[in-house]
Amino acid sequence: MQPPTEATPPKLIALEQIRAVLPSLDLIPIIETGFVEYSAGKAVIPPVGELLFDRGDVHIKYGYIKGGEYYVIKIASGFYGNAAFGLPSGNGLMLLFRQKTGELASILLDQGHLTDVRTAVAGAIAAKHLAPKNVERIGIVGAGTQARLQLRHLRTVVACRDALVAGLTEDEVVRYKQDLEHDGFRVATTLDPSEILPACNLVVTATPSTQPLLHAGELRPGAHITAVGSDTPFKQELDVEILARADVIVADSIAQCRDRGEIHKALDTKAITPDKLVELGDVIAGRAPGRRSESDITVADLTGVAVQDIQIATAIVRGLA
Amino acid sequence: MQPPTEATPPKLIALEQIRAVLPSLDLIPIIETGFVEYSAGKAVIPPVGELLFDRGDVHIKYGYIKGGEYYVIKIASGFYGNAAFGLPSGNGLMLLFRQKTGELASILLDQGHLTDVRTAVAGAIAAKHLAPKNVERIGIVGAGTQARLQLRHLRTVVACRDALVAGLTEDEVVRYKQDLEHDGFRVATTLDPSEILPACNLVVTATPSTQPLLHAGELRPGAHITAVGSDTPFKQELDVEILARADVIVADSIAQCRDRGEIHKALDTKAITPDKLVELGDVIAGRAPGRRSESDITVADLTGVAVQDIQIATAIVRGLA
Numbered sequence: 188m189q190p191p192t193e194a195t196p197p198k199l200i201a202l203e204q205i206r207a208v209l210p211s212l213d214l215i216p217i218i219e220t221g222f223v224e225y226s227a228g229k230a231v232i233p234p235v236g237e238l239l240f241d242r243g244d245v246h247i248k249y250g251y252i253k254g255g256e257y258y259v260i261k262i263a264s265g266f267y268g269n270a271a272f273g274l275p276s277g278n279g280l281m282l283l284f285r286q287k288t289g290e291l292a293s294i295l296l297d298q299g300h301l302t303d304v305r306t307a308v309a310g311a312i313a314a315k316h317l318a319p320k321n322v323e324r325i326g327i328v329g330a331g332t333q334a335r336l337q338l339r340h341l342r343t344v345v346a347c348r349d350a351l352v353a354g355l356t357e358d359e360v361v362r363y364k365q366d367l368e369h370d371g372f373r374v375a376t377t378l379d380p381s382e383i384l385p386a387c388n389l390v391v392t393a394t395p396s397t398q399p400l401l402h403a404g405e406l407r408p409g410a411h412i413t414a415v416g417s418d419t420p421f422k423q424e425l426d427v428e429i430l431a432r433a434d435v436i437v438a439d440s441i442a443q444c445r446d447r448g449e450i451h452k453a454l455d456t457k458a459i460t461p462d463k464l465v466e467l468g469d470v471i472a473g474r475a476p477g478r479r480s481e482s483d484i485t486v487a488d489l490t491g492v493a494v495q496d497i498q499i500a501t502a503i504v505r506g507l508a
Numbered sequence: 509m510q511p512p513t514e515a516t517p518p519k520l521i522a523l524e525q526i527r528a529v530l531p532s533l534d535l536i537p538i539i540e541t542g543f544v545e546y547s548a549g550k551a552v553i554p555p556v557g558e559l560l561f562d563r564g565d566v567h568i569k570y571g572y573i574k575g576g577e578y579y580v581i582k583i584a585s586g587f588y589g590n591a592a593f594g595l596p597s598g599n600g601l602m603l604l605f606r607q608k609t610g611e612l613a614s615i616l617l618d619q620g621h622l623t624d625v626r627t628a629v630a631g632a633i634a635a636k637h638l639a640p641k642n643v644e645r646i647g648i649v650g651a652g653t654q655a656r657l658q659l660r661h662l663r664t665v666v667a668c669r670d671a672l673v674a675g676l677t678e679d680e681v682v683r684y685k686q687d688l689e690h691d692g693f694r695v696a697t698t699l700d701p702s703e704i705l706p707a708c709n710l711v712v713t714a715t716p717s718t719q720p721l722l723h724a725g726e727l728r729p730g731a732h733i734t735a736v737g738s739d740t741p742f743k744q745e746l747d748v749e750i751l752a753r754a755d756v757i758v759a760d761s762i763a764q765c766r767d768r769g770e771i772h773k774a775l776d777t778k779a780i781t782p783d784k785l786v787e788l789g790d791v792i793a794g795r796a797p798g799r800r801s802e803s804d805i806t807v808a809d810l811t812g813v814a815v816q817d818i819q820i821a822t823a824i825v826r827g828l829a
Contacts, residue, residue, distance in 0.1 A: 242609075245579065250559065258566065266608075289586070291599065
């Protein structure tokens with residue numbers, strides 16, 4: 188048999204290397220470009236692959252931007268009882284392959300961190316384009332890793348430093364408060380999520396809840412809500428009536444939000460119709476309207492799109508080159 | 509913020525380690541067990557993820573056997589013009605994650621070799637259960653890596669050592685002949701695939717063709733054909749009339765073969781109806797009939813099922829433990 192040609196071994200990139208290069212990257216424009224390309228039809232993003240277990244769920248997000256160097260396959264999991272084993276709930280990795288040859292170029296052993304970061308960056312992008320001008324107080328529902336990253340990433344797009352966090356336990360919200368006050372926020376805490384909407388006009392939900400945590404009766408005019416927690420057909424953080432009452436509903440991917448997330452629930456119950464939806468990349472590019480007045484209620488539903496993974500993974504690999 | 513618990517780093521397994529452990533594994537029963545579990549409904553295998561490029565195609569096959577230790581995500585690509593860059597056409601890797609926690613346990617950097625091997629083993633399994641008792645001559649359509657592995661893996665299930673190979677160029681078939689004669693076969697060569705069916709009663713097709721290479725008019729009574737090349741909705745190696753004339757059509761996965769491979773083409777053109785299909789795991793387990801007489805014409809359509817990847821990847825990891 189002919190001696191098989193061996194491919195160049197892939198570059199293995201450890202979490203420490205990724206953490207070291209991240210601060211040098213200006214991620215908001217990098218991820219914005221991804222959303223714009225996606226909404227302009229320049230990305231090929233097949234439906235999300237999914238494995239659902241009793242203990243957690245696994246998502247495979249993958250695709251490429253036409254004419255780019257790489258295609259990216261990203262695996263991310265959430266196993267929400269992992270704390271009992273002394274392990275983080277989130278995990279995952281990203282794989283970059285060359286579009287020209289199919290060669291595996293890099294393995295980013297990010298343990299889910301890049302998924303966390305690109306999700307938080309998308310939250311900041313949604314706030315940049317949709318939040319009211321005068322953010323009085325930021326409300327955060329959830330007090331875990333993603334809830335921390337969301338508030339931190341809002342620093343570059345919102346001047347407000349007052350936050351109210353709603354968590355499940357006193358211990359959890361106290362630790363959240365300590366950490367985020369260290370980052371320059373004034374943080375009040377509650378265990379009752381129904382306090383969030385009356386007190387805050389920029390709200391982010393970042394929980395794995397399967398029951399609505401925020402309700403339409405609590406809404407104030409002018410509020411913006413970004414829901415990032417719901418990424419499966421079964422998770423839900425917002426009462427569908429919130430989407431029915433919203434003036435603008437922005438999906439990171441309309442195709443994907445039909446099958447999962449808050450929009451999926453609202454379509455399913457006929458609380459909204461598909462013509463009410465606009466896509467984040469179109470709002471960023473000015474091809475679709477976002478907020479039109481300071482009294483508009485706006486909702487962004489972020490289920491997480493592979494184009495974010497493509498953009499952040501490519502930026503890391505280039506940043507390390 | 510709480511110090512993040514870091515997961516145990518995954519075990520990286522290089523191609524040389526994989527090649528070293530492979531000869532110690534009895535892969536036919538290992539993969540047979542996978543097919544049997546799959547057909548008995550004990551495996552969770554979502555639809556194949558796919559990226560199609562001008563230059564090649566990428567498949568993501570993934571899933572798990574209920575109650576097993578791991579879930580497996582396998583990426584395999586075929587970029588058929590890679591020889592021009594001095595690279596093999598096939599590439600890929602396998603990832604094993606723990607079902608209990610979602611942790612990445614092992615990365616098998618097999619460069620597509622395990623996909624090649626488990627495909628060849630499935631060919632041997634199909635022949636073991638479906639070939640006529642008296643194999644007079646083995647016909648191989650295609651003269652590449654998979655065509656070599658198919659013939660080699662038939663050694664353990666078929667006594668016949670006479671083969672006829674059909675390739676695209678004289679150079680290719682001469683190299684094939686040299687390699688396989690080294691392995692104990694007597695190999696005749698042709699550039700005309702229409703010579704295969706009249707001369708052989710056990711035939712394997714292993715090409716990326718998008719046009720039928722074998723036709724019903726060439727069929728002999730008693731023949732068995734295994735088609736392994738067609739793994740996308742666009743590839744095709746067998747004239748649909750062959751499937752129409754077959755007494756038994758075996759799919760590695762009926763669900764998957766509805767969307768890709770020879771069966772997909774034959775259903776699409778209404779050459780066959782779905783009630784004609786049986787599944788390989790059911791034939792292995794004796795739950796469905798295979799060949800009933802020495803004059804039966806049998807066809808196995810192997811599109812490649814994630815359960816094969818789960819089985820071979822788990823066996824490699826255990827073999828190295």
